[in-house]
Structure formats: structure tokens, C-alpha cells
Amino acid sequence: MSKKIATYLLLAVFILSLGLVGCGKQTNSSTAKVLRVGAETTFPPFEFQDETSKEYTGFDMDLARAIGKQMGYEVQIQNIGFDGLIPALDAGTIDMAASAMTITDERAKKVNFSQPYYKSGLSIVVKSSNAVINGFKDLEGKRIAVQIGTTGAEAAHKIKNAQVREFNSSSEAYIELKNNGVDAVVNDLPVNAYYLTKSGDKDAKLVSEVANSEYYGLATAKKNTELNEKVNKALDELKKNGEYEKIYIKWFGKKPE
Template identity: 55%
Template sequence: MSKKLLMLCALCVFAVSALFAGCGGQEQAKGSEDGEKVLRVGVNADFAPFEFQDENGSSEYQGFDMDLIRAVAKEMGYTADIQNINFDGLIPAMESGNIDIIASGMTINDTRKQQVDFSDPYYTSGLTIVVPVDNQDIKGFADLKGKRIAVQIGTTSMAEAQKIEGAEVKALNSSADTFMELKAGNVDAVINDLPVNDYFIKKTGATDVKRLEERLTSEEYGFAMKKGNTELVQKVNDALKTLKENGEYDKIYEKWFGTKPGK
């Protein structure tokens, strides 16, 4: 073999080695520099008291879901890396591999089960109505026919509102936007999850609106993971079980809702 050919072969080997080394470096960059395992969490941080950013502009995401998913990740030996994404973009983001899990007050239902795998339920909610305090026409869901209703886009509130005969449904980006529309007089009622409506009234001290007693549904929230990722589902379920057994779940629940679970 000639010297030129030998030199050419050596250069090829070096180039291939460098290529594989570069690829390995990119793969390692997905984790943290100190070797910690990272759980990439997708949220829509406009759903207080489950996930939101405080009014002081802190970059730290707060809420029941945020405390719980951080505790779940810690129990699994991971660090939670939280990413804020529009609610209707959460499942596509997971399907494309940008996040590992969704922790965003997501209701477990048959439609979503076709797209994702859910953890065991971690919260039970239901849809309720908020109306102006002086409204006497709307006393429950049966009275919403032909009314203007504000909901958050991509939620079960939107799905249920669209079933109401003659209703004009305004789908908005956040639950906060729905209350702004109500206060501005642009809609007759808001449909949101029970804790969202109660938290808004408590947090703002609003006296010009009221939450109606009727609860349309009984809904369970779950963490969503990519379809077929049974290993991660099991790890999350095991962590949830441990947190409920050691009392940590109850502490987080009481912090955000003022009562123990089931009260």
C-alpha cells in the first residue's frame, strides 16, 4: 500500500472518530453538567392555583402542580426543568420530544387517552360557573343557553361550553383572561375548574362576582406522558404513592387549598 493511501486511510479514521465524539458530546448536553437526571416538564403557567408566575415578575413557577411535580421528580432522583407552553401546544411538544411530561391541571378523559398515557389521578375537580354578583338569571348550567361564555382554550371547560345550545363561546389564552372579559361586561359567565374560580375570587378579593354552587362534572387530573412510555408512567406513579404515604402530598395540598385532600 502506498504512503499516500495510508495517509488517506488515517485521515478517514480520524474524521469518523471526531464525528462520533461530537455526537456523543451533543447527547451528553441534554443532561445537566453535574450529571443530574433532568425531567423536562411542560406547563401552561396561566392556571392558578395549579401553575402560575407571581405578580412580582419572578421567573420561578408556582402552584400546586409545580410543587407536586418537583416533589415527584425529586423522589425519582431527577431535577424538574419546567417549560411554559400554551395549553393547546403541550401534547404536540411532548409528541415531538421537547418535553417528557405534562403537569398542567390536565383532565383525564377518553379523547386524551388516545394521545397520551396518564399517571394515577392526583386531584379531583369539576366545572363551575362565575357570574356578576347581581346576575339573577343564571343559577346553573341549564341557564347558559344563548349566553356569552368565556373559557380557556383547549380545556374541558371549552368542550362543555360548546355543547350548550345557542351559547356564544369565547376561547381565551388563560383563565385570567376569562375573568377580565367577565369584569369588562363582554361575557355573561365564565366556566372554569372549581379551584381556579375559587382561587381567583379569594386572591383578588372580588366582591362584584360570585361562584355558583352547581358542579357540572367530576374530573380527575393526571400527569400526561408520551404514549407507550410505560417506564416513566410507573416511576411517576411510584413517586406519587410514596408522597401520599409519607404525608408530603397532604402538605402540598393544604398549602394551596387550605384543607386536607377530600375536604
Template identity: 40%
Template sequence: MINIRKLIYPWRYLFLSLCCLLLITACNTLAPNTQSDNKSLKVATDPTFIPFEFQTPQGELVGFEIDLMRAIAQAVGLTVNFESLPFDGMISTLQAKRVDAAISGITITKERLKTIAFSRPYFKAGLAITVREDNQDIKDFNSLQEKKIGVQIGSTGADFAKTIPNAKIITYNSGPDFFQDLHNGNIDAVISDAFATLYAVKNGNLKGLKVVADLLTEEYYGIATPQNSPHLDAINKGIDIVLSNGTYKQIYQKWFNVEPSQLPVELPLK
């Protein structure tokens, strides 16, 4: 008599093995490619901060920080997907981890380090005072007292303006807005990034305005990330590479036509 069980069992095991193989293959196909995901960075930027980032009439995103971020990513084998975001929403977006990083002239400060992380500094900056060309009264910090001062929401310029005695602070969403109000005579002065302002004045975008006095502050920009970001080491490595191989200098001179400042590896924040 033929033992039916002996004939069926081998085929049963083979059938189960094939099912397991198909299940594993399906899972591998449907599972997210974490290695690929780790090679892409979603980076927030505010495209109103000329010349650091802005859009051409054709809608192309360009600027010093756009070139730099792409170079940093390329140096360590990453790709960048930029996402436009108002400056005053960047910190909360990073805290919520809705983006991997943000680059938009974000000054490294002790207060910001309580909630987000920063790369090593990639730019030495500072705040400047801008007034109308016919203004002879405002020449320095002391002459800003009791004046109407325009600042961008969430910026270090806004924080600095709070230290001016009896000044009336007017907040704006972007630089073009407060410069237009200054031009129209609705405010007396603007406190903003010196390099962005000088670039705009030089290129004729701010006719009738001038930058006065020396820099009010010395600041350093860093690429901001969520705390404990898995990308921060790679970003720092990328900055090191572009600084050492001459790429940073080329990009800096392309946009500012001067030699770049020396940058510290870390900031001695107290």
C-alpha cells in the same frame, strides 16, 4: 545479525494498543451521559393557572402543581426543569416528545389517551360557572342557554360548553383573559376549573364575580407524558410515595386549606 522485525513488532502492537485506549477514552468523554439525562425531566406548565402554577412579581414559578411535581421528582431521585407553554399547545408538544411531561390541570379523558399517556390521578377537580355578582339569571346549566360563555382553548370547559344549547362560545388563551372580559360585561359567564376560580375569588383577584350552583362535572387531573414514556413508571411511583408519606396532604392544605379528596389509582374510563 539483529532481526529488525522482532524489535519493531512489539512496539507496533504497543502503539496500536495505546491508540485504541485513547480512542475509547475520547468516545466515553464525548458520548452523552444517558444515565444523567434520565435523571432530569423537562416538564411543561402554563403559568397562568392560579393557584396551580403562576409566577410571582419576582418571576418565581410557584403553585400547588409546582410544589407537587418537585416533591414527586425528589421522591424518586429526579430533577425537574419547568418550561412555560400555553395550555392549548401541550398535547401536540407531548406528541412530538419535545418535553418529558406536562402538569397544568390536564384532565384525564378517553379522547386524550388516544394520543398521550397519563399518570395515576393526583387531583380531583370539576367545572364551575362563574358570573358577575349582580347576575341573578344564571343559576345552573339550563340557564346558560343562549348566553355568551367564556372558556379556555383546549380545556374540558371548552368541550363542556359545546353541549349548551344555542350558547355562543368565546375562546381565550388564559383564565385571566376571560375573567377580565366577564368583569367588563363582554360575556355572560365563564366555565372553568372550580378550585382555581374559588381560590381567585377568595383571594380578591376576581372582585365582583361569584361562583354559582354545584360542580358541573367531576374530573381528575393526571401528569401527562408522551405515549410509551420511559419516565411514567417513576412518576407513578413518586405519586404513590408522596400520597403515603403525608407530603401530598401538606402541599394540598398549603394551597387549599382543606383536606384532600380521596384519589383512585386508575380511572374507569369507558
């Protein structure tokens, strides 16, 4: 064998060994535990994008990351329209939805819900000058803005003669109120309260009446009962070790009820 041929053979072996090392790295990365979490990220204080860091933040986002850490998973957040979350779970493009999703009988037919992790209710935001709307009974025949796919939207559609306008995000609904396109916004109480506090909008106010006490749950695919059990176990552990309470106080300024 000539020196030239021997050199080529050694080079070929070297290149082959590099390829095998590369394959080994890919195998290791593919076996990493990842929890793909879907959320509609325009729903503060539960999920929204930080203006400075551009990272997804909020109560649900902190809770989802804490659950993933407790389970030993890396959490990856995906921004998905609220009405697309359940289809995404069905399709397997996400593993869990953490998006202030109210537990309802209808949704429970399509997904597995975790134990409740937050108690909420529906409320109304109107212009500060509005002295006519003081409760849900006063919304009859009025123009109402809601976020598509939410329980607020469901409730608004049941109001007699109401003209309901659906928007992709809660922020769009508030803008419509500001521009006098609607008479009121119906949304979850903590979301409405957070908007008024953080936006500093002096031209809007929260109607005192709260309706339809409801509970939020983390959703997983109907067929993935194993993941649902792991999520519930992690939630229990976070409540016992104080991490859940810490996250709750961070976003709502008080201990959970």
C-alpha cells in the same frame, strides 16, 4: 531540539489538556437526570408565575418538583399553551405535562396518564348582579368565556345556542367578564374559587352548582411507559410519606379527600 521548540510543544500539550478537561465537563452535565415539565402557567392555584420571584409556583408545580426529587431528577419547568402540551409530549420537547389536565378518554388515546392526583369539577362565575344564571341550564343562548383546550371549553360548546369565546388563559376570560364582554366564565371549580379569593373581585360571584366531576392526571408521552411507571411510583411514595398531603394543605387549606 531547541528550547524555543520545546516551549511551543509544552504550550500545545497544556492547551490540549484544557480542551480534554472541558470535554469531560460537558459529558458529565449531559448525563444529568432532568425531568422537563410543561405547564400552562396562568392557571392558579395549580400553576402560575409568582409576581415577586418570577418563579413558577402552584400546586402542580410543587407536586412536579416533589415527584422529580423522589425520582432523583432535576425538574425544569417550561411555560407552554395548554393546547400545545400534548403536541410537545409527542415531539419529545417535554417529558411530562403537569397542568391540571383532566383525564378523558380522548386524551388517553394520545398520552399516558398517571393515577389521578386531584378531583375537580366545572363551575360558573358571573357578575354579582346577575340573578338569571344559577346553573348550567341557564347558560343556553348566553355568552360564555372559557380557556382554550380545556374541558370547560368542551362543555360550553355543547350548550344550546351558547356564544363561546375562547382565550389563551383563564385570567383573560375573567377580564372579559369584568368588561361585560360575556355573561359567564366556565372553568374548574378550584380555579374559579381561587380567582375570587385572591383577586378580591367583589363584582363577581361563584354559582353554587358544580358539574362533571373530573380527575386530573400527569401526562407523559404514549411511548414512554417507563416514565409513567416511575411517576406513579413516586406519587405513591409521596402519599405514603405525607409529602403529597403537605402540598395539598398548603394550596387548598384542607386534607385531600
